[in-house]
Amino acid sequence: MGEYNGEEYVSVSEAHPPRVDTFKKVSVLPLVFLIFYEVSGGPFGVEDSVQAAGPLLALLGFLVFPIIWSVPEALITAELGTMFPVNGGYVVWVSSALGPFWGFQQGWMKWLSGVIDNALYPVLFLDYLKSAIPALGGGLPRIMAVIALTLFLTYLNYRGLTIVGWVAVLLGIFSIIPFVVMGLVAIPKLKPSRWLVVSLHNVDWNLYLNTLFWNLNYWDSISTLSGEVEKPKKTLPKALFYALILVVVGYFFPLLIGTGAVPLDRELWTDGYFSDIAKIVGGVWLRWWIQGAAAMSNMGMFVAEMNSDSFQLLGMAERGMLPECFGKRSHHGTPLVGILFSASGVLLLSWLSFQEIVAAENFLYCFGMILEFIAFIRLRVKHPAASRPYKIPVGTVGAVLMCTPPTILIGVVLALSQLKIMVVSLIAIVIGLVMQPCLTYVDRKRWIKFSISSDLPDLHGANQEGAHSLID
Incomplete structure (x- = not known):
């Protein structure tokens, strides 16, 4: 990751809501583990x-x-997250580059994707406990x-981001240590030849x-709370770098131990198999530790x-894309309506299967x-003089080349999607395309109160010539 602070750059207007400044900001270590849980949470789920x-x-x-994938997404998050160190993250980036309509679509698709993802974790938590409590x-x-469980974890979010950050640190340490122990115990049983097994026709x-x-994925998710981070222009890139190392090692090391320590039976490698490996190499006590770590990891995620x-x-x-009530904060500084709305979505979607989710x-x-990649390149072209406290050390051509491999990968993932999932997802996208003009109409008729914070840049004019809304 590279930094650039050329004198020809000018500052991008930032938000400094006075009442938010009274709440304690998130420092580097909690932010690292928040990113860790946004992306990973440990090797649980890699068995497939x-x-x-x-x-x-x-x-x-x-x-x-x-x-x-991960490095380009983390780099783009570092550059645009420090360019716009305000809450909303990728919604702000896309709005600034492509206008409020596409900013709303970005927010709708990413929020829905996040809620669908979150519906998985209470279910997985109970799956790890049902062997001990069959009734679950x-x-x-x-x-x-x-x-x-959803209500309890929602309450933790309500109590404040600082508390959540340090809870993430404790849960992260608890989730990582048993795999270190498993690796040490498994050393005598490792057979390197097992790592080289491959069957391309199968x-x-x-x-x-x-x-x-x-x-x-989900490296960009941390950008949505950039306004709550202590010195985000320095803290965010540093936290992303440390989290990237933690995530890659946290996946690769357990896989290395698991595949090298036990004879290969591919059919056994499903969710939860690491606990079985722990029992084989260390005994029942290590299996219980791994299962407990998995349960706690789901809470952290x-x-x-x-x-x-x-x-x-x-x-x-705060940018007038949603009714004003969604900007309401609790006395802990947390987005009260946003938490309740997200929790409701989790409960409604918790019936989906793991594969469907x-x-x-x-x-x-x-x-x-795709919208983020377009916004990243467009902002480089439209506003080359905008302040980028953390800039990826490549030019416009380099930015395009950096986004090309992950874009190709996106095309492959979409092409391999099942027809059922494709139809349901496209319906969800169409709902977003209809919802934005409907909300605009409701705002115009003043049926529900919308407002734009005076402390924020007017992103609605970001596409106008001169970029008066983006650059001070």
């Missing part, structure tokens, strides 16, 4: 990559895929447990790519995702990322 493609391709995937396997007890490319994509989703809605409300969120996320 071995089932789909075998050990060698799984290991190579978690080394090569971050270069193709289905029926009314499971439904009540999903509701209770690869489920759809499952393989979806697993890699799901486990290594839930609170991190809900933070991102709710602050995104707050940022959109992953496929649907990937489909919507892909469209959002």
Whole structure:
């Protein structure tokens, strides 16, 4: 990651809402673990990559895929997140580059993708516990447990971002340590030849790519709460760099240990198989530790995702894209209506299966990322003199080349989508295309109150000649 502070650059107007400044900002370490949980949360969920493609391709995937996808997305987040250090993140970027209509579409697709993703975590949490508590396997007890867990984690979000950040640190440490222990215990049982097993004629490319994509995206989600970060222009790039290392190592090391320590049976490599490997190499005690870490990891991913989703809605409300009520904060500084709205979406979608959730969120996320890549390049072309406290050290051509491999990957992921998921996702996109003009009409008729914060740049004029709304 490179920095650029040329004197010819001018400042981009920033938001400094006075009442928000009274709340404690998020520092580097909590931000690293918030990003960690936005993206990863540990190796839980990577097992399907071995089932789909075998050990060698799984290991190579978690080394090569971050270069193709994670690094470009993290770099773009660092540049645009420091260029616009305000809540709303990618909604602000797309609005500034392409106008408020496309900014709203970006917000709708990314929020819906995030809520679909978050619906997964209470379900996975209970899946890891049902072996000890069989009643959680289905029926009314499971439904009540999903509701209770969602309400508890929602309350954590309500209490404040600082609390959530340090909870993420504690959960992250608890989730990582058992894999370090498993690696040490497994050393005598490692057989390097097992890492080289590959069968190219027996690869489920759809499952393989979806697993890699799901486990290594969402780097941009942290941008939606940039306004809550302490010194975001320095803190955000640093946190993204540390989190990138943590995520890649957190995936590759357990896969290396798991595939090398036990004989290969690809059919066994499904969600939760790491706990079985822990029992084989270390005993029942290590299995319970891994299962507990997995359960806690799902809690961490839930609170991190809900933070991102709710602050995104707050940022959109501050720009007049959503009713003013979505900008309302609790006395803890958290977006009250945004949290309640996101929690409701989670409860409504929690009935979906794991495979449907992953496929649907990937489909919507892909469209959002295309808009981000376009916004990134367009802002480079339209506003080369805008202040970029953290600038990727490439020119316009380099920016286009950097976005090309992940764009091709997006095309492959979309092409491999099931027809059912494609139809449902396209319907969701059409709803967003209709919703924005409807909200604009409601605003014009003054049926519901909308407002634009006076502390924020007028993004509605970002596409006008001279960019008077973007540049001071």
